[in-house]
Amino acid sequence: MRLSCLMLLAVVCAGALAQEAKKDPYLDAAASAAQVQALQGRTDPVVRKAVADAMAAEVPPPPLLQSVPEFSSAKSDVMTAAFIEAKVPDCLHSEGLKRQPTFFLMGYLALPFIPIAALRGKCN
Template structure:
């Protein structure tokens, strides 16, 4: 019975420790007022301010979000659809069953043995 109460105390202490972690940190969560930002900006070296301004001017502005080109256009959709259709493994007994199995110059009923070869190679289902 004593061990059970010990475990209960340990659980209560762990729960209390997690409750203390939820408190806000006054240093990390503090927001600087505009006056504090101005004081800090006035302390900055003029050379550093000039270098930052030049770097920001040299960097091209990002394109507006609503006027950017779509990532998935109709042309890309057609290319992806064709690629998926080509990658799909065909059924051995249908029209495209031998599209990845060479039958050399044989066709029609003479190509029937190549269906078994294609199935063994795994190029059709």
């Protein structure tokens, strides 16, 4: 029962929105070929020449494939090192506790810190 009421309400709202979408006669008007020809004959030759000169003086943008690279090799090396450092380590490997403080405990005494690091999201 509720589902049918919701569907009926959705259909009524959609119909109301469709009726509200009115067309603007100024913006939606299409010019015929005769009107375009009539307007082209009314333009000033000085304006036409100024527009052509401005378009000729405008420098075209460089093609995308031949653009200057954003990163040099030094910047690329720095970014690569930063991404490697930011990667979350595996808990059961040698780098697993690099972000989890184990205080002064090392070796087997640091084993209880592995589940703590996993719960805190410091390793996977």
